[in-house]
Amino acid sequence: QCVAVCPTGALSEKDETNEVIRALADPFKTVVVQVAPAVRTALGESFGMKPGTLVTGKLAAALRRLEFDYVFDTDFAADLTIMEEASELLDRLTRHLGGDTDVKLPIVTSCCPAWVNHLEKRYPDLLDYPSTARSPMQMFGSIAKNYLAEKISVHRKDMVVVSIMPCVAKKAECARVEFSEDGNPDVDITLTTRELASLIKRFNIDFESLEDEDFDAPLGESTGAAVIFGTTGGVIEAAARTAYEFHTGETLEQVDFDALRGFDGIRSATVDFAGIDIKIGIAHGLDNARVLMEEIRKGTCEFHAIEVMACPGGCIGGGGQPFHHGKEEIIRARQEATYTEDANKVIRKSHENPHIKKLYEEYLGKPLGEKPHRLLHTHYFNRSGKKTK
Numbered sequence: 001q002c003v004a005v006c007p008t009g010a011l012s013e014k015d016e017t018n019e020v021i022r023a024l025a026d027p028f029k030t031v032v033v034q035v036a037p038a039v040r041t042a043l044g045e046s047f048g049m050k051p052g053t054l055v056t057g058k059l060a061a062a063l064r065r066l067e068f069d070y071v072f073d074t075d076f077a078a079d080l081t082i083m084e085e086a087s088e089l090l091d092r093l094t095r096h097l098g099g100d101t102d103v104k105l106p107i108v109t110s111c112c113p114a115w116v117n118h119l120e121k122r123y124p125d126l127l128d129y130p131s132t133a134r135s136p137m138q139m140f141g142s143i144a145k146n147y148l149a150e151k152i153s154v155h156r157k158d159m160v161v162v163s164i165m166p167c168v169a170k171k172a173e174c175a176r177v178e179f180s181e182d183g184n185p186d187v188d189i190t191l192t193t194r195e196l197a198s199l200i201k202r203f204n205i206d207f208e209s210l211e212d213e214d215f216d217a218p219l220g221e222s223t224g225a226a227v228i229f230g231t232t233g234g235v236i237e238a239a240a241r242t243a244y245e246f247h248t249g250e251t252l253e254q255v256d257f258d259a260l261r262g263f264d265g266i267r268s269a270t271v272d273f274a275g276i277d278i279k280i281g282i283a284h285g286l287d288n289a290r291v292l293m294e295e296i297r298k299g300t301c302e303f304h305a306i307e308v309m310a311c312p313g314g315c316i317g318g319g320g321q322p323f324h325h326g327k328e329e330i331i332r333a334r335q336e337a338t339y340t341e342d343a344n345k346v347i348r349k350s351h352e353n354p355h356i357k358k359l360y361e362e363y364l365g366k367p368l369g370e371k372p373h374r375l376l377h378t379h380y381f382n383r384s385g386k387k388t389k
């Protein structure tokens with residue numbers, strides 16, 4: 001099942017719930033948990049709830065019952081990803097429009113590790129195209145083990161960062177050496193949504209009757225833009241909301257980019273950035289992604305930005321979610337829940353998240369600056385086994 005939906009990262013699904021239990025029982029460890037956007041749209045299914053039931057508040061409450069020291073949200077880091085990725089998009093576009101022929105366009109999203117693995121194996125000649133922004137999970141880990149660790153006076157070796165992901169490929173992503181310092185990883189353990197459900201059951205927590213609770217501040221505060229990372233088209237829509245305002249200096253009144261939404265395997269839309277037409281491509285599923293990458297290779301691609309997610313529907317259909325057995329109505333219900341959560345948020349643009357603004361003011365400086373470059377960006381490797389020209 002996982003092999004089918006997570007083609008490059010999910011060849012074996014290793015249960016790591018015991019590692020989490022050991023960390024929680026260790027009195028010398030500070031255990032921090034982060035939860036990806038798509039998890040809240042599907043976890044309820046493991047407890048008999050209807051597909052598309054949003055369980056954000058119960059999820060935070062359950063994690064607290066499991067006695068994590070800090071219950072945070074990967075959505076916070078999704079807002080951070082947008083700050084960096086939207087800035088990178090605008091930087092490349094500005095240089096391109098200014099006549100720089102070396103700049104690589106389209107910029108391709110990089111938050112899906114199964115996609116990144118595929119790119120490194122199949123398209124080693126195109127490694128300059130993906131955004132260098134780390135995924136939200138890895139940005140969170142880096143901020144937790146640096147900024148938060150400093151703030152709460154805990155050595156990074158005494159902090160355990162656990163991530164709850166809809167994804168099996170994320171287990172391999174957190175093991176990449178570039179996301180560690182002196183052998184200590186930024187994210188220590190990744191559990192899938194299914195593993196979290198089994199942990200909640202093992203601890204006899206009555207999930208359905210839990211009262212809603214909030215995530216902890218500050219790394220638990222997020223916007224609607226972060227929530228939609230969970231669905232196909234969501235990352236690029238979130239980036240468009242921020243890039244538009246960064247570029248034009250004007251308020252974006254219509255936050256919903258309906259043209260970027262939908263379910264077709266390959267979609268395209270043109271977004272008007274105050275007189276400049278930005279052409280955007282979206283692909284979900286690796287077969288569809290390959291169509292767009294071949295166009296880049298041939299030099300016929302007209303897009304300025306492309307979003308790729310390996311799983312059908314994006315992370316809501318991820319290989320670590322409760323099994324959907326290929327039923328599209330389940331994925332669609334989760335997608336609906338994602339857009340509902342976005343619409344219900346008071347703040348819906350990543351750059352307006354007050355905790356993100358404070359993080360830049362107090363610690364990071366400016367997007368794409370020296371510190372963000374070191375802590376929030378990455379590089380890619382040729383894993384094809386062949387030399388590129």
Ligand code: SF4
Binds near residue numbers: 115170311316317
């Ligand atoms: Fe993981 Fe999401 Fe990529 Fe699927 S689309 S492999 S769940 S990051």
